[in-house]
Amino acid sequence: MSSILDSVNQRTQMVGQNRLELLLFKLRGRQVYGINVFKVREVLQCPELTQLPQRHAVVRGVAHIRGQTISVMDLSLATGGPPLENIHNCFVIIAEYNRAVQGFLVSSVERIVNMNWGDIHPPPKGSGRDHYLTAVTEIDKQLVEIIDVEKILAEITPASDIVSxxxxxxxxxxxxxxxxxxxxxxxxxxxxxxxxxxxxxxxxxxxxxxxxxxxxxxxxxxxxxxxxxxxxxxxxxxxxxxxxxxxxxxxxxxxxxxxxxxxxxxxxxxxxxxxxxxxxxxxxxxxxxxxxxxxxxxxxxxxxxxxx
Incomplete structure (x- = not known):
């Protein structure tokens, strides 16, 4: 219990300081992407995936993890790129968005960095309307793209916005x-x-x-x-x-x-x-x-x- 309380205290000390922690990862090539650590439950080597009939093209399969059956989505495919290859060498980021747990397939996981939200910026003008970025930043003189996961999830499993x-x-x-x-x-x-x-x-x-x-x-x-x-x-x-x-x-x-x-x-x-x-x-x-x-x-x- 004390360790949980210590963790809560450490996180709440960041509140109001406009700070976040990013988990950095790659899909294909050298481009680095980021996801808020708050959304991440764990990262693991890609487990055995079970294929589902009539699944969405972005979903590479489902995995049984910690007693849950979790859909594993190929983030490269989801953002308009080619599918990741040799997925047994890839990693899965288990994250919780919008009351559900998902797995995101990535080629590699780099590290966690502590950042200020003031250094995170909207996508540059001219990016168009169909991009999958919610923000960008620079780390070690390299552009880091933060993916709009909510847009990806809305395309795979659209949520109704109809009020009863x-x-x-x-x-x-x-x-x-x-x-x-x-x-x-x-x-x-x-x-x-x-x-x-x-x-x-x-x-x-x-x-x-x-x-x-x-x-x-x-x-x-x-x-x-x-x-x-x-x-x-x-x-x-x-x-x-x-x-x-x-x-x-x-x-x-x-x-x-x-x-x-x-x-x-x-x-x-x-x-x-x-x-x-x-x-x-x-x-x-x-x-x-x-x-x-x-x-x-x-x-x-x-x-x-x-x-x-």
Whole structure:
């Protein structure tokens, strides 16, 4: 128990400091990719894979690991490249996204690096709309690409963003006409899922690509002489974002006299035992894992009830 508590304490010390740890890996060639360590359960040599009939082309098979049957996805195939070869020499990154456990097949695993989110940047302009990057950074003078796993998962197993009529009816006729819901998320897939969910409740939405953009937007409202709570019903923020993560964004809001009363809902694909401790430390009002449209809609409605 003490070791678990020590681990929690070590992680929570990073909260509000805009830091993360990246696991670096390769697919084909020399290009290096990264994934947030928070999402990783373990890394292992590729086990024996069982083929499934009518499986998605990206899924190379399933493996039985720690009592679970886990789909193993070829990240090279998933991002538009050729399949990885000699998979018995490859590695599988076991990760948890959006309430489910997946295996990602990679050719090699390099190391873990501690970084500042301020050194993680959105993909460069001109990358197009069909790329699979959520961010880029530079380590040892080499470009590191951070893959938009949520986009990959949405293409393999699309999630419904339809809110049930039963949930919609709970707030019908009480939609605020003078307030917006602010969304901050670096994944275009996630932003659109959240946007469509909130709009089904009859509410207006403004979206931003990261915590820095969202904070600048809030500060601009204050500079215009507006009260933030008169303009915004709540902020729905992802946690891992380039430039500024959701924990740091929340801490910045709570430390600003003009913003501190804004309702903040952290909505993230990150899972694990550390999240509740982190959420409490930075002072978020609510926290839910991605992605369940009814649950997200109900969280927005909970804030709406308090506002009326």
């Amino acid at each position: 009529q039963e949930v919609i009816q709970k707030s019908a006729g009480r939609e605020p006409q003078d307030k917006i819901v602010l969304i901050a998320d670096d994944s275009s897939v996630a932003r659109n899922q959240i946007k469509r969910t909130v709009e089904q409740l009859g509410m207006k939405v403004v979206t931003k690509k990261d915590g820095r953009e969202a904070l600048d937007f809030l500060k601009d409202l204050v500079d215009e002489g507006k009260r933030v709570n008169d303009e915004i019903l709540l902020l729905i923020s992802d946690i891992e974002m380039p430039e500024m993560d959701g924990y740091t964004l929340t801490a910045e809001i709570r430390g600003n006299e003009s913003l501190k009363d804004l309702w903040v809902l952290l909505h993230t694909s990150l899972s694990g035992v550390f999240n509740q401790a982190m959420v409490q430390k930075v002072g978020a009002n609510d926290f839910i894992p991605k992605f369940n449209p009814d649950e997200l809609a109900s969280s927005v409605q909970k804030r709406l009830e308090l506002d009326q």
